[in-house]
Each structure stands twice: as structure tokens, then as C-alpha cells.
Amino acid sequence: MEVSHLASAAGVAKRSNVRYAILAMIFIITTFNYADRATLSVTGSAMRAEFGFDAIRMGYIFSAFSWAYVLSQLPAGWLLDRFGARRVYAASIFLWSLFTLLQSAIGLAGSAAGAVVALFALRFAMGAAESPAFPANAKVVASWFPTAERGTASAIFNSAQYFAAVVFTPLMAWVTHAFGWHHVYIMMGLTGLLLALTWLKAMKNPADHPRVNRAELEHIEQGGGVVNAPKRAAPGELRRVGSWSHVRQLLTNRMLLGVYLAQYCINVLTYFFLTWFPIYLVQARGMTILQAGLVASLPAICGFTGGVLGGVASDALIRRGHSLTVARKVPIVGGMLLSVCIIGCNYVSTDWIVVALMSLAFFGKGIGALGWAVVADTSPKEAIGLSGSIFNMFGNVAGIVTPIVIGYLVAQSGSFNGALVFVGVNALLTVFSYLVIVKDIRRVELRPSAEDARRGV
Numbered sequence: 001m002e003v004s005h006l007a008s009a010a011g012v013a014k015r016s017n018v019r020y021a022i023l024a025m026i027f028i029i030t031t032f033n034y035a036d037r038a039t040l041s042v043t044g045s046a047m048r049a050e051f052g053f054d055a056i057r058m059g060y061i062f063s064a065f066s067w068a069y070v071l072s073q074l075p076a077g078w079l080l081d082r083f084g085a086r087r088v089y090a091a092s093i094f095l096w097s098l099f100t101l102l103q104s105a106i107g108l109a110g111s112a113a114g115a116v117v118a119l120f121a122l123r124f125a126m127g128a129a130e131s132p133a134f135p136a137n138a139k140v141v142a143s144w145f146p147t148a149e150r151g152t153a154s155a156i157f158n159s160a161q162y163f164a165a166v167v168f169t170p171l172m173a174w175v176t177h178a179f180g181w182h183h184v185y186i187m188m189g190l191t192g193l194l195l196a197l198t199w200l201k202a203m204k205n206p207a208d209h210p211r212v213n214r215a216e217l218e219h220i221e222q223g224g225g226v227v228n229a230p231k232r233a234a235p236g237e238l239r240r241v242g243s244w245s246h247v248r249q250l251l252t253n254r255m256l257l258g259v260y261l262a263q264y265c266i267n268v269l270t271y272f273f274l275t276w277f278p279i280y281l282v283q284a285r286g287m288t289i290l291q292a293g294l295v296a297s298l299p300a301i302c303g304f305t306g307g308v309l310g311g312v313a314s315d316a317l318i319r320r321g322h323s324l325t326v327a328r329k330v331p332i333v334g335g336m337l338l339s340v341c342i343i344g345c346n347y348v349s350t351d352w353i354v355v356a357l358m359s360l361a362f363f364g365k366g367i368g369a370l371g372w373a374v375v376a377d378t379s380p381k382e383a384i385g386l387s388g389s390i391f392n393m394f395g396n397v398a399g400i401v402t403p404i405v406i407g408y409l410v411a412q413s414g415s416f417n418g419a420l421v422f423v424g425v426n427a428l429l430t431v432f433s434y435l436v437i438v439k440d441i442r443r444v445e446l447r448p449s450a451e452d453a454r455r456g457v
Contacts, residue, residue, distance in 0.1 A: 059407020066399025101189025146223020155311020173293020
């Protein structure tokens with residue numbers, strides 16, 4: 001028995017850990033993904049001064065990204081399941097970085113109206129290009145990580161949104177202040193083009209990766225990782241990948257509908273932070289662009305910390321024998337209840353208290369942002385890309401609604417008070433969704449379509 005135990009321990013000790021290098025890579029890419037989304041929120045005040053954008057027009061420009069991002073989710077999921085994450089993700093990174101780079105030249109449009117049209121079009125194109133990113137992350141995590149590690153892995157790549165704010169919001173604010181807003185888009189665009197080439201060179205499936213040994217492959221596969229997912233669907237399978245039968249089944253599943261609604265509500269907080277938060281600090285709190293960039297990093301640090309802790313806590317609950325349902329719901333519900341404190345900013349005037357409340361709210365949001373872990377846990381094995389894309393599509397409707405609603409609220413009232421209430425109420429709706437609509441969290445099994453049944457598939 002002792003010899004067997006020692007042999008087992010030796011086997012574990014020899015296990016490779018390539019999955020952590022893959023996780024580090026998608027963390028870095030996701031950091032740049034969110035930094036590129038946030039460029040306009042940092043440069044927005046300077047661009048408004050140069051081109052004369054009002055609050056409502058700015059809200060629509062902010063929403064341009066999400067219109068395309070939402071509309072492109074189903075095609076992105078189909079592409080991921082058809083061609084695999086390696087090539088689709090590389091193309092995605094390259095294109096969104098190119099469109100980021102081109103935003104530096106909107107002044108060439110020749111007029112304020114032309115600049116508005118050019119900026120809206122490029123943000124729209126950028127949203128379409130980024131649409132495969134998070135479904136690809138979920139697909140990679142489902143392939144590379146067992147269930148008991150998936151919450152942490154998903155939380156780490158999802159927390160990159162906060163890390164992006166910690167690192168890049170102050171950096172982009174300084175570049176805007178020192179050199180002008182154009183240089184932010186040049187810096188981010190060129191770096192992203194290099195990342196696309198790096199991903200294409202380094203990424204492989206677990207079963208094909210030369211540095212993955214048998215012990216790590218078995219650890220992933222026996223723990224529930226989808227290590228043998230095909231890199232691309234066979235030509236004869238093309239018509240069935242992402243079929244409307246699959247879409248209908250995913251959209252009529254009560255558990256998934258609750259998860260989709262919750263992700264929309266969580267993303268209201270995300271898009272407030274990505275779009276209006278630095279402008280809130282400048283307009284409502286009287287800070288300079290440079291001060292706002294530095295202050296915005298504090299809630300981001302808390303969001304990042306909460307995001308990692310939420311994933312670690314969830315996986316720890318699984319290892320202690322709790323059900324997947326309990327392990328995922330406890331951090332989500334607790335974190336989103338904490339996020340409601342954002343409304344308290346309306347009732348204080350001291351800047352440091354406002355920053356403290358914002359930091360606490362985003363710490364809670366980070367803890368509760370386990371939606372991508374739930375997607376990896378629940379997606380049908382044959383439609384992980386499609387399932388993640390539908391989830392992401394619902395969630396990012398908030399990217400359309402949030403900046404426009406806040407734009408109107410600010411324009412009509414002259415303050416951000418209604419905007420913060422709007423954000424806090426959506427945190428409560430997330431709690432309602434997980435406690436009332438979502439029941440047990442489990443992997444969905446798709447039924448074959450009538451045509452597949454006739455063909456004996």
C-alpha cells in the first residue's frame with residue numbers, strides 16, 4: 001500500500017503543468033481585450049473636447065462596440081466549433097487590434113460629424129472582431145482544465161478585465177495627458193497585432209501539445225476536461241455544428257436562461273466601469289483625466305482580487321464535497337449583494353468614501369463573476385463554442401443598453417445619481433436570477449434533431 005502510494009505521488013510530481021501556461025496566455029490576451037474596449041472611456045473626455053460630442057452622442061458611440069459584439073456572437077460560436085479556437089482566436093485578435101489602431105486616425109474624417117461616423121464604424125467593427133474572444137476562452141478552459149480547477153481558471157481569465165484597468169487605465173491616461181489621445185490607439189493596436197502572431201504560434205489542443213505529458217492529460221480528462229474535442233468539425237459535420245436545433249434547445253433550457261439573464265445584469269456593472277466610470281470621476285467628482293485614470297485603478301484592483309478569490313472559493317467548496325450548484329451560487333449571490341453598495345455613492349460627498357464604496361462594489365462583482373465557469377460546467381460537449389456565444393450575446397446586450405441609458409439619465413438629470421441606482425438594481429436582479437430561476441447547475445445534454453434521428457446520428 002505504501003509503495004503504491006509513493007508511486008502515485010511520484011506520478012503526480014512528474015505531471016506537467018502546461019495548462020497554466022495556456023491560462024497565462026489567455027489572461028494576457030483578455031487583459032488587452034478589455035484594455036482596447038476601455039480606450040474610449042479614458043480618451044473620451046479629450047475627444048469630446050476636440051470634436052464636441054454631447055453625452056447622448058457619446059452614449060451611442062460607446063454602444064457601437066456592443067451592437068456588433070452581440071450580433072456576431074452566434075456566427076462566432078459557429079466558427080469556433082467549426083474551425084477551433086486556435087485559428088479563430090488569432091484572426092479575432094489581429095482584426096480587433098487593427099481596428100483599434102485605425103481609431104487613431106478618425107480626425108482625418110475632416111469634420112466633427114465625420115469623426116463621429118468614423119469612430120462609430122470602427123468601434124462597431126472592433127466589436128464584431130472581438131466576438132469570438134470569450135467563447136474561445138471558455139472553450140479553451142473546458143478543454144484544458146478539470147471541473148475542480150475550472151472555477152479558478154475561469155475566474156482568472158475573467159478577472160483580466162480588472163487587471164486591464166489596474167495596468168492600462170493609468171497608462172492610457174498618462175499617454176493621453178502627455179502625448180495626446182491618438183497615441184493610445186497606436187500603442188494598443190500595434191501590441192495587439194504582435195499578440196495575434198504569438199497566440200497562433202503557441203496554442204494547441206491538450207492532446208496535441210508536445211509539452212503535455214500523459215499524467216497531465218489523464219488528470220485533465222479524468223477530471224472532466226474535454227481534451228479530445230476536435231480542432232475543427234469534419235466537412236460532413238458542417239451542417240450539424242451550431243444547428244438551429246441546438247440553438248433552440250439551449251434557449252429553452254430554464255437553467256441556462258437564468259444564467260443568461262444574470263450575465264446581462266452582471267455586465268451592466270462591467271460596462272458602467274468600462275464606459276462611464278472615468279467620465280463620472282471627471283464630471284461628477286471634478287478630477288482631472290490623469291487623476292481619474294489613477295483613481296479608477298483602485299476599484300479595478302479590488303475587482304481583480306475579488307475575481308480570483310471567487311474562483312478559488314468556488315473550487316474549494318467542490319473539493320470539500322459540496323455540490324457544483326452550491327459551489328457556484330454561494331460566491332455569485334454573496335458577491336452581487338455586496339455590489340449593491342454602489343448606490344451609497346449618491347449619499348456621500350467625500351471623494352475617498354466614494355472610491356471606497358466603488359472599490360467594495362467591484363470587489364463583490366469580482367467575487368460574483370463566475371458566469372464563464374458556469375458556462376464551462378454546463379455547455380454541451382458538442383457545442384461549447386455555441387453555448388458560450390449565446391451566453392456572451394445575452395450578457396453583452398448590457399453593453400448596448402448601459403451606456404445609452406446612462407447617457408440619457410445624465411443628460412436629463414445633470415447628475416449620475418440615477419445611473420448608480422440603475423447599476424445597483426441590476427446587481428439585485430442577478431441574485432434573483434440565480435436564486436429563483438436557476439435550479440441545479442449541471443451539464444446540458446442535447447437531444448438529436450429529427451433529421452439526425454432519421455439518419456441514425
